[in-house]
Amino acid sequence: ELGAMDLLLSGGEIFLRKDLMEILQAARKLKYRIRLKTHGGRIKAEQIEQLVALGVSAVDFSVYALEDDIHDAFTQRKGSLLRTLRGIDLVHKAGIHVEVKCSVTQINKNHYQALHKFFESRGIKVDFNAQIRKTNGAVFDPSALNLSFPEKVDLNLFKIGLDGGVRERPEPKKAPEETRLCFAGINALYVAPDL
Numbered sequence: 001e002l003g004a005m006d007l008l009l010s011g012g013e014i015f016l017r018k019d020l021m022e023i024l025q026a027a028r029k030l031k032y033r034i035r036l037k038t039h040g041g042r043i044k045a046e047q048i049e050q051l052v053a054l055g056v057s058a059v060d061f062s063v064y065a066l067e068d069d070i071h072d073a074f075t076q077r078k079g080s081l082l083r084t085l086r087g088i089d090l091v092h093k094a095g096i097h098v099e100v101k102c103s104v105t106q107i108n109k110n111h112y113q114a115l116h117k118f119f120e121s122r123g124i125k126v127d128f129n130a131q132i133r134k135t136n137g138a139v140f141d142p143s144a145l146n147l148s149f150p151e152k153v154d155l156n157l158f159k160i161g162l163d164g165g166v167r168e169r170p171e172p173k174k175a176p177e178e179t180r181l182c183f184a185g186i187n188a189l190y191v192a193p194d195l
Contacts, residue, residue: 005031015038035060036056038059039084041080049094051091056096057096057097059096060098063088063126066111067081070107073107088100102129103129106145112128112158
């Protein structure tokens with residue numbers, strides 16, 4: 001009723017849901033463009049055909065480094081890197097668009113360039129983010145994981161280089177009528193699974 005066209009299903013871990021395929025079928029009936037976000041370690045080969053048949057447009061995977069000990073430190077699951085890489089291969093080989101999402105922190109700050117090179121050679125884009133925020137009600141405060149300002153500059157220069165370097169920015173035609181810090185309810189809406 002709101003006129004949404006895109007649906008991103010995220011978690012927790014969406015592949016833990018026994019009714020995931022039913023949810024995706026309902027989303028297709030509503031003609032959503034479907035994108036999934038997962039760690040990928042729970043994707044089964046038989047589910048891939050269903051994802052293709054349902055027209056899932058993209059799957060985002062979280063990867064933090066190509067070294068088991070670094071990646072697995074984030075996930076707190078031994079062997080999770082290998083399971084994630086297997087999931088990426090399954091989805092990518094099926095022809096579904098794959099992107100890797102990597103939060104860059106003090107733990108993996110020396111690994112993002114190798115991560116980019118590894119996935120670029122496979123035709124997979126990596127999106128790096130250095131904004132580590134505390135969540136509502138979190139017991140653990142992750143702010144100590146944030147990169148220093150010079151480290152964030154280095155990461156952004158690396159990303160600019162990937163985009164073809166600095167380009168001249170055109171002057172805006174007119175000033176925006178209002179400035180917003182948050183676009184929730186304007187161009188994005190988050191729905192909790194227990195509503």
